[in-house]
Amino acid sequence: MTTTAPTISRTEVEEFLYREARLADEGRYDEWEALWTDDALYWVPSGDTVDPHKQISVIYDHRSRIALRVAQLKTGKRHAQDPRSNVAHLLSNIEVLGEDGAGTHTTATFIAIESRSRGLTTWAGRVEHTLVRRDERILMSRKVVRLVNADQPLPTLAFLI
Amino acid sequence: MTAPALDREAYRRLIEDDRVHGSLYTDPAVFDDELTRIWYRTWVYVGHESEIPQPGDYVVKSIGPQSIIMSRDRQGAVHLLLNRCSHRGNQICEAARGNTGALRCHYHGWTFGTDGALLGYPFRQGYGPDTPKSALGLGRVPRMGSYQGFVFGSFAHAGPSLLEHLGAAREAIDRLVRLSPLGRVELTAGWLHHEVRANWKMLVENETDGYHPQFVHSSIFEVGESHVAEVYSERSAATARDLGGGHTEHDLRAHFRRMDRPLAWFGTTEDRLPDYCRAMREAYGAEKAREILVEGSPHIMVFPNLFIAEIQIFVIQPLAVDRTVQHVTPLQLAGAPDMNRRLLHQASGSVGPAGFLLADDSEMYERNQRGVVAREPEWLILRRGLNRERVDADGHLAGAATDETTQRGIWRHIRAMLTEEVPA
Numbered sequence: 001m002t003t004t005a006p007t008i009s010r011t012e013v014e015e016f017l018y019r020e021a022r023l024a025d026e027g028r029y030d031e032w033e034a035l036w037t038d039d040a041l042y043w044v045p046s047g048d049t050v051d052p053h054k055q056i057s058v059i060y061d062h063r064s065r066i067a068l069r070v071a072q073l074k075t076g077k078r079h080a081q082d083p084r085s086n087v088a089h090l091l092s093n094i095e096v097l098g099e100d101g102a103g104t105h106t107t108a109t110f111i112a113i114e115s116r117s118r119g120l121t122t123w124a125g126r127v128e129h130t131l132v133r134r135d136e137r138i139l140m141s142r143k144v145v146r147l148v149n150a151d152q153p154l155p156t157l158a159f160l161i
Numbered sequence: 162m163t164a165p166a167l168d169r170e171a172y173r174r175l176i177e178d179d180r181v182h183g184s185l186y187t188d189p190a191v192f193d194d195e196l197t198r199i200w201y202r203t204w205v206y207v208g209h210e211s212e213i214p215q216p217g218d219y220v221v222k223s224i225g226p227q228s229i230i231m232s233r234d235r236q237g238a239v240h241l242l243l244n245r246c247s248h249r250g251n252q253i254c255e256a257a258r259g260n261t262g263a264l265r266c267h268y269h270g271w272t273f274g275t276d277g278a279l280l281g282y283p284f285r286q287g288y289g290p291d292t293p294k295s296a297l298g299l300g301r302v303p304r305m306g307s308y309q310g311f312v313f314g315s316f317a318h319a320g321p322s323l324l325e326h327l328g329a330a331r332e333a334i335d336r337l338v339r340l341s342p343l344g345r346v347e348l349t350a351g352w353l354h355h356e357v358r359a360n361w362k363m364l365v366e367n368e369t370d371g372y373h374p375q376f377v378h379s380s381i382f383e384v385g386e387s388h389v390a391e392v393y394s395e396r397s398a399a400t401a402r403d404l405g406g407g408h409t410e411h412d413l414r415a416h417f418r419r420m421d422r423p424l425a426w427f428g429t430t431e432d433r434l435p436d437y438c439r440a441m442r443e444a445y446g447a448e449k450a451r452e453i454l455v456e457g458s459p460h461i462m463v464f465p466n467l468f469i470a471e472i473q474i475f476v477i478q479p480l481a482v483d484r485t486v487q488h489v490t491p492l493q494l495a496g497a498p499d500m501n502r503r504l505l506h507q508a509s510g511s512v513g514p515a516g517f518l519l520a521d522d523s524e525m526y527e528r529n530q531r532g533v534v535a536r537e538p539e540w541l542i543l544r545r546g547l548n549r550e551r552v553d554a555d556g557h558l559a560g561a562a563t564d565e566t567t568q569r570g571i572w573r574h575i576r577a578m579l580t581e582e583v584p585a
Contacts, residue, residue, distance in 0.1 A: 044515065047257070048351030053502065055351030056491055060509045068385055068510075072517060077380035080520040118358060118527060151257065153356035153486045156523045157514040 008104045008131055008138060010096055016131060016138050017108060021089035024160035032160060033070045037132060037141040042066050044161065045144070047151025058150070058157065073160075080158035086115040087159050091127070103132040103141055110145075112161060121155055124148050166194050169580040176576040178569065179547060180540045183533035186360040192482035199465055199578050200225035201316040204326040206467035206476060207231055207241055207302075210310040211347040212258075217275055220258045223478050224314055229302065230254050230264070231312060234276035239307065241314045242277045243300035253299070264299070273299050309338045310345065311467070329404040329557065333459040337469055340458055341494035342440035348474060350491045350505050353513035357487065359526035361465075361479035362575070364487060367522060368462040368470070369409040369567035371401055372545060377525055381517045388428055392416055392562065399562040401546070402553065403570025407464030407578075411562060413471075414456045426457025427472065429503070437500040444496075458492070462567075464574060473508045483530055487523075489513060543568045 008016075016035075023032040036042075043052060044059040052060050061069060072078050094108040105128070112123040130142035145161055147154070167175075167190055175182040185191055201224070208222045208231040219232035221244060228244035230253070244254050246266035253266050253273070263272045263280055270283040277299040282288070302314035306323030308331065313323050324331060338344050357364070367373065374393040375382070382390040392399055398415040417426045423438070424430055431438045431454070441450040458471040468475035476488040491508035493501045512519045533541070546564025553559040560566035577583040 046351060046353050046513075048353075053505070056353055056489075056505060056509050056513070058353060058513055059515045060506075065510060068517070071384040072380045075380040075383050077383065078521065079377065079380075080524040117531070153354040154514040155356055155358075156520045156527075158520040158524075 007099055007133060012138055013096055013106050013131065014094055017091050017094060017129065021091055025087045025089055027084050029070045029073055033066065035140055036063060036066055037139045038063055039141060040066060041142045043144045045146060045150060078158065080156050085159045088113050103130040105130055114159060123161060167191060172576055172579040176572055179544045180542050181572055183539040183541060186362060186530065186533045187482060189482045194579060196225055198581060203465065204306065204313040204315045204323050205465060206463065207312050207314050209348040210239060210307060210312060211349055215260060217260045217262060219254065219275060221254050226480050228252065232275040234274060239312060240277055241302035241305045245300060246271055247279065247297045247299055277301055309334050326406065328406045328408065330408040330461060330463045333410060333461040336459045339453055341496055342444035343496040345495035347493045347495050348490050350493050352488050352490045355487045355514045355519065355523060357485050357523045357526045358483055359485055359530040360482060361477055361485045363526045363529050364477050364485055365462060365465065366568050366571055368468045369401060369411055371411055371562040377521050378518055388425065397562040400553065400559045401562055401564045401566045403558040403566050407571055407574030409462050409567035409570050411460040413460055417455055417457050421455060423451055423454035434499055437497045440496055472504050473512055
């Protein structure tokens with residue numbers, strides 16, 4: 001039996017996920033946006049989303065819409081994020097599920113505590129990433145955030161989850 | 162404990178023609194009065210027939226804080242049932258939707274047909290022969306009505322018919338369904354449920370507030386391509402109309418007629434949607450199809466809870482004096498698959514908790530709710546456009562797109578309902 005080294009190691013996966021969460025939490029929008037590939041998808045399904053092409057999602061952003069989301073945040077007039085929410089993401093239960101032509105697939109659980117005038121909001125769920133190596137950098141081509149309460153009424157979600 | 166009701170005189174004092182008192186958004190006693198005198202009395206939108214296409218289908222909806230099952234029975238008839246077992250009041254449906262031969266209460270096993278009739282209960286020997294099984298079906302909303310597939314319920318046993326209640330709003334619903342080459346809308350693209358810590362009237366008033374978009378939505382207007390900023394400017398030909406009965410509209414047709422370009426209201430052009438435009442021409446003829454595609458989709462707040470927002474449908478649900486859920490689904494048009502894909506794509510960018518538009522509207526609702534707790538001054542001013550209000554060709558009170566003609570109309574009706582000067 002022969003084994004080949006994975007394209008992206010577990011340590012690299014962990015470092016990427018922690019860094020992505022930190023850039024989002026700190027509102028470092030340009031650096032966060034630079035983590036995406038050109039063909040990226042950022043998806044937060046709702047409880048009704050079976051097929052994102054048939055049912056509405058909380059977020060369903062291809063690359064151009066990710067750019068629009070970030071650009072809106074950077075205007076300083078995105079009232080739902082002005083002032084910016086204080087957010088702390090906690091990532092755990094990280095697993096590398098495998099790799100294929102699309103990249104390295106990972107899954108993890110997360111808790112994100114958000115603070116703003118409304119009070120503290122707890123967001124939690126599972127986050128799936130597809131990571132690729134491009135020019136010695138690791139980027140994400142797909143991020144899916146499956147909220148535990150996706151089927152329930154949600155408060156405004158204007159920070160980068 | 163239920164707060165004491167306010168008397169009629171109190172509401173005449175709190176709701177003036179051009180200003181309203183802040184306590185109307187914050188006082189639990191007012192909220193209780195609104196449930197009794199508005200939500201559990203007038204016609205309230207519940208769901209759309211396209212959500213339950215097959216016999217045995219059901220969806221769980223609401224009238225105010227109350228859970229309502231909208232079902233289709235074996236014969237195909239639609240029912241509005243209370244989501245409460247007739248035995249001991251247990252909530253029956255936990256899933257948001259389903260298809261079933263019988264609705265079963267899992268507390269003691271009573272079963273009901275999707276028409277609400279009691280089918281049976283376990284251990285029959287415990288009930289004597291005089292138990293009136295036929296009277297023990299699920300509770301139901303006393304009156305139900307449907308218009309263009311939109312199903313409404315009223316807890317008042319008597320009162321104006323649904324069509325009388327809809328009044329001039331009916332014609333706007335007609336303008337919505339004609340956007341489909343088959344003349345039907347379908348609300349089948351799923352729902353987002355967005356909760357805000359604000360009074361329900363903040364939402365109703367904002368739906369036809371043409372003054373806020375330039376300020377609340379300036380961030381997305383700055384970075385995205387949108388025709389909306391122009392619609393709600395001083396240059397706009399659109400009007401804010403009070404349709405009566407609490408229904409209000411932003412009539413955008415004059416604005417888009419002036420642009421005279423099919424699908425300009427949707428921010429696109431005919432060549433991007435060739436199948437849809439062809440189907441529309443085949444259905445209505447070239448001239449009529451062009452008129453429909455130029456004038457676009459209505460923007461109308463059907464009092465108290467159905468907001469037809471051009472390309473999506475919102476349903477407003479009050480939970481408490483300072484808690485409201487806005488349920489939203491993309492508009493889908495029967496016989497228009499290419500159009501429906503774009504409608505879904507646009508809606509998922511704009512609305513819901515993370516929407517480019519609605520996240521900021523909701524931020525404003527919550528800030529407004531925090532603002533109106535202030536004492537002295539306690540009044541909200543609704544004077545905008547009083548200097549230029551007129552009666553339009555259809556006989557409706559109308560102002561410029563950014564005027565508060567609409568808010569004044571909503572409050573006139575709320576005052577009439579809270580003082581019980583008008584029937585349900």
